[in-house]
Amino acid sequence: MASDPNNSGASAQEFEVVSMEGYDEEYDDLISLETMDRSSPDLFPQRINGLTDLASLGNEAGTPPWEAPLTPEDISMLHHYSTFTLSALIIEVRKLYDKAYQLGLDEAKEMTRGKYLNILNRRRPNKPDGE
Incomplete structure (x- = not known):
């Protein structure tokens, strides 16, 4: 594709014309x-102050949870799940999926409620210098 030297004020984007030779009419609907x-749309164009503060708190943790040593409770849970049959384990995983899905629905409902009540846009009071 060659640019026109006489058109110095052309747009930044130029498009190539596609030839229709060998075009088959059975593909008209495609x-x-x-x-x-155009540029891509923003997924979340609206900034929510409380949400960004909450997200930044998660990055302050020193050791990721998967690198932490196993607690006695974790080992007990591993022994408990190791006794399950394959079908019982599948049922347990489905229960976890259902709980996670329900929690997601509840969280979406509460976030929408918070947005309508304008809770997340309120400014926090300044902390004293001693803290």
């Missing part, structure tokens, strides 16, 4: 005329 000359 042609898209959409232009892709």
